[in-house]
Amino acid sequence: MDLSLKRRSLIGGGILGFGTLLSKLLPSSAFAQTPTSADTSTPSGHSVPVHGGSMTMGDVDNSRNGFDPQNILTDWEVGKVSQLPNGKTLREFEISIAEQEVEIAPGVVYPAWTYNGRVPGPTLRVTEGDRVRIRFKNPGVHPHTLHFHGIHSARQDGVPGTLEAFPEQEVVYEFDAKPFGCHLYHCHSAPFKRHLHKGLYGAFIIDPDPKQHPDQQEKAQSRLLGSPQNAKWQEFLMVMNAFDTNFDEENEFYAVNTIPHEFMKRPIQIERDRPVRVYLINVTEFDPINSFHLHGNFFDYYDHGTTLIPTLRTVDTIMQCQAQRGILEFTFQKHELGIYMFHAHQSEFLELGWMSAFEVVA
Amino acid sequence: MRKTLLWIILPLVALALAIGVFLSSNPLEPLGVSAPPIEKLTVERTLLGDQGISLLVRTSGSEPMQIAQIQVDGAYWQFTQTPPGELPRLQTAWIKLPYPWVRDEAHHIRFITDTGIGFDHEIAVAVPTPQFSLIRILAYALLGLYIGVMPVTLGMLFYPALKQLGGQGMKFILALTVGMLAFLLVDTLEEGLELATKSASAFSASALVWLVAITSFLAIFAIGRQGGKSPEGKALASYLALGIGWHNLGEGLAVGTAFAAGEAALGSLLVVGFTLHNITEGIGIAAPLVDARPKFTTFLSLIALAGLPAVIGTWIGAFTFSPHWAAVFLGIGVGAILQVMVEVGAYLIRTAHRSGSNWLSTVSLIGFSLGLAIMYGTALLVNF
Ligand SMILES: [Cu+2]
Numbered sequence: 214m215d216l217s218l219k220r221r222s223l224i225g226g227g228i229l230g231f232g233t234l235l236s237k238l239l240p241s242s243a244f245a246q247t248p249t250s251a252d253t254s255t256p257s258g259h260s261v262p263v264h265g266g267s268m269t270m271g272d273v274d275n276s277r278n279g280f281d282p283q284n285i286l287t288d289w290e291v292g293k294v295s296q297l298p299n300g301k302t303l304r305e306f307e308i309s310i311a312e313q314e315v316e317i318a319p320g321v322v323y324p325a326w327t328y329n330g331r332v333p334g335p336t337l338r339v340t341e342g343d344r345v346r347i348r349f350k351n352p353g354v355h356p357h358t359l360h361f362h363g364i365h366s367a368r369q370d371g372v373p374g375t376l377e378a379f380p381e382q383e384v385v386y387e388f389d390a391k392p393f394g395c396h397l398y399h400c401h402s403a404p405f406k407r408h409l410h411k412g413l414y415g416a417f418i419i420d421p422d423p424k425q426h427p428d429q430q431e432k433a434q435s436r437l438l439g440s441p442q443n444a445k446w447q448e449f450l451m452v453m454n455a456f457d458t459n460f461d462e463e464n465e466f467y468a469v470n471t472i473p474h475e476f477m478k479r480p481i482q483i484e485r486d487r488p489v490r491v492y493l494i495n496v497t498e499f500d501p502i503n504s505f506h507l508h509g510n511f512f513d514y515y516d517h518g519t520t521l522i523p524t525l526r527t528v529d530t531i532m533q534c535q536a537q538r539g540i541l542e543f544t545f546q547k548h549e550l551g552i553y554m555f556h557a558h559q560s561e562f563l564e565l566g567w568m569s570a571f572e573v574v575a
Numbered sequence: 576m577r578k579t580l581l582w583i584i585l586p587l588v589a590l591a592l593a594i595g596v597f598l599s600s601n602p603l604e605p606l607g608v609s610a611p612p613i614e615k616l617t618v619e620r621t622l623l624g625d626q627g628i629s630l631l632v633r634t635s636g637s638e639p640m641q642i643a644q645i646q647v648d649g650a651y652w653q654f655t656q657t658p659p660g661e662l663p664r665l666q667t668a669w670i671k672l673p674y675p676w677v678r679d680e681a682h683h684i685r686f687i688t689d690t691g692i693g694f695d696h697e698i699a700v701a702v703p704t705p706q707f708s709l710i711r712i713l714a715y716a717l718l719g720l721y722i723g724v725m726p727v728t729l730g731m732l733f734y735p736a737l738k739q740l741g742g743q744g745m746k747f748i749l750a751l752t753v754g755m756l757a758f759l760l761v762d763t764l765e766e767g768l769e770l771a772t773k774s775a776s777a778f779s780a781s782a783l784v785w786l787v788a789i790t791s792f793l794a795i796f797a798i799g800r801q802g803g804k805s806p807e808g809k810a811l812a813s814y815l816a817l818g819i820g821w822h823n824l825g826e827g828l829a830v831g832t833a834f835a836a837g838e839a840a841l842g843s844l845l846v847v848g849f850t851l852h853n854i855t856e857g858i859g860i861a862a863p864l865v866d867a868r869p870k871f872t873t874f875l876s877l878i879a880l881a882g883l884p885a886v887i888g889t890w891i892g893a894f895t896f897s898p899h900w901a902a903v904f905l906g907i908g909v910g911a912i913l914q915v916m917v918e919v920g921a922y923l924i925r926t927a928h929r930s931g932s933n934w935l936s937t938v939s940l941i942g943f944s945l946g947l948a949i950m951y952g953t954a955l956l957v958n959f
Contacts, residue, residue, distance in 0.1 A: 266627075266652050266653045266672075266673045266674065267650050267651065267652060267653075268651060268652070268653055269644050269651045270643075270644060270645075270651075270653055270654060318643065318644060318687075319643065319644065320641060320643030320644065320689050321643045321644060321687060321688075321689055321690075321691050322689055322690065322691070323691055456691075458687065458690075458691020458692070458693075459691055459692050459693055465687060465691060465693065473651065474651070561649055564649055564650030564651065565646070565649065565650070565651060566651060
């Protein structure tokens with residue numbers, strides 16, 4: 214009961230008695246909004262945190278999930294590398310299904326289906342022309358596939374009836390990596406939508422082979438993982454995804470790399486003097502498009518990453534349809550240090566988690 | 576004696592054992608039933624103030640539940656919960672959202688639990704929740720006086736006219752009262768059942784409304800017949816005032832919550848409607864007093880008994896409100912009105928008998944129908 218002394222002294226005696234008697238009959242909660250109450254959190258008493266409050270509460274237990282969205286940014290898997298008799302590079306991967314619970318937002322557990330226990334699945338990174346061989350195991354209870362975006366034969370397509378791994382089965386996909394670019398892979402089993410939004414997707418990046426692009430040697434070199442030119446760049450993988458936690462075909466949470474507001478709470482550090490390259494993939498289910506908007510800067514964009522010259526120059530917002538992807542290149546070299554946000558420019562998505570930031574450091 | 580005690584304890588122990596075995600052995604397992612926990616969340620109070628939005632929520636799921644995230648208008652928002660953590664079944668907690676709500680606009684709140692289920696709550700018109708201040712207490716009291724005390728007083732002014740009535744006229748007035756009460760009975764019951772749907776489902780509040788109504792009817796009926804015969808004169812008038820008072824408490828609740836929820840237009844219409852609606856109530860209360868010689872103070876206390884509950888209703892509605900308690904209040908009201916109907920009916924039969932006529936006659940039928948019609952007609956003003 215937080216009627217202050219001052220307030221009391223203003224109230225006449227008889228009425229005070231009646232009022233106090235009445236107040237005793239009512240729960241103290243009736244006074245929760247009395248400005249004189251002790252729980253006043255802002256000093257002015259008339260303002261509320263306007264922007265700061267707009268965020269998910271708490272943090273996700275990454276160790277319980279078994280993956281960290283921060284690590285997914287730069288966690289390239291190049292496979293077991295060997296040489297084929299014909300001189301080609303063979304890259305072998307193993308991918309296994311895990312039907313497991315994932316904390317997809319602080320305190321919210323979702324019955325996900327995953328590739329190798331993470332959402333998005335492992336980022337496979339190969340070079341144009343490599344032979345790619347993937348052993349795909351399915352210890353789950355539903356049939357699943359790997360469908361790669363890229364150029365390959367019908368026999369390697371990973372759709373129901375073709376290389377579909379039934380429970381307890383193992384299938385092997387094998388094809389040559391082409392065309393270079395930023396691609397993805399995902400499950401194509403039926404029902405399609407359910408298999409996707411439960412988390413069965415991942416990035417498939419094919420770096421260009423500089424030998425095959427004599428006209429744009431330098432650009433190709435800069436994209437080729439392991440080259441000195443590539444080492445100058447700060448590269449990040451961002452998979453725009455979302456989760457429908459109550460299965461009403463509308464998403465409750467939006468994010469890059471699964472965890473809402475993760476990169477808002479812990480901004481991605483970038484060195485001011487090194488250029489930035491973002492491999493961006495949209496696998497958001499239920500909403501036809503997603504978008505990417507960068508604060509305080511503009512970027513060059515390579516749609517699907519299949520060209521070495523930008524398909525869009527000097528833009529600050531791009532949109533991607535489901536399964537569309539591309540490469541963004543930009544630099545903060547002439548900027549002052551600080552926090553630069555990036556987010557979906559659908560206000561609905563950003564307020565439901567797809568809001569992030571770079572921290573530009575010296 | 577000891578043997579009797581043993582035969583009371585033994586079945587109870589056996590029952591406890593049987594329940595224990597059921598819970599520990601999971602006999603449902605062969606059925607292949609792995610029931611997921613059923614989650615339910617009810618918002619019982621909504622407060623809007625300088626610090627944002629505060630909500631009193633109550634869980635009524637099958638198991639403890641955890642509020643993981645909260646969306647306000649489709650945006651995740653930071654919040655504090657007291658007490659924090661997992662909420663056991665039927666536990667309440669205050670949720671405080673530092674959200675810059677906008678006056679006169681609607682806001683949508685969605686609670687997301689740890690299983691990802693969402694519970695929605697709508698604030699139809701955002702206005703600051705009335706704070707507990709002297710001015711406001713008086714303002715709401717004034718509304719209560721308008722809908723309760725004033726019309727009952729005006730109705731009582733018919734008393735001298737009632738005294739001039741003969742046997743047939745009295746029969747008419749009593750039948751009119753019964754008709755009016757019949758309407759109030761249905762109306763109050765409906766109101767109670769509607770509030771029941773807004774309360775936490777675990778309370779089974781609609782069953783509670785019926786049970787409370789029956790119990791309170793029997794209790795008041797028994798008290799009224801303590802002397803061995805049905806109440807008459809001043810006593811009957813007092814029971815009438817009590818029953819109508821309970822009903823007016825419900826009307827006060829409706830007005831108070833409408834104003835507190837920012838629906839001032841609705842609230843004003845309710846005040847006008849209820850005021851007109853309640854004039855008949857005074858006539859009904861005065862009717863049994865025709866043969867008595869009541870003192871002036873008797874009139875005053877009858878007016879207070881019938882009218883002042885409206886004031887208390889507006890206070891409860893404006894400053895503190897939980898749907899299940901309001902439903903229980905209205906359940907008591909139903910019981911009280913039913914008791915008065917029975918007693919006024921009995922009085923009507925006796926009056927008719929004394930004047931040598933039948934209780935069911937053209938006059939009483941017209942009176943009853945007119946009572947219903949007047950109430951129905953004035954209720955048109957307040958129902959939307
Ligand atoms: Cu699948």
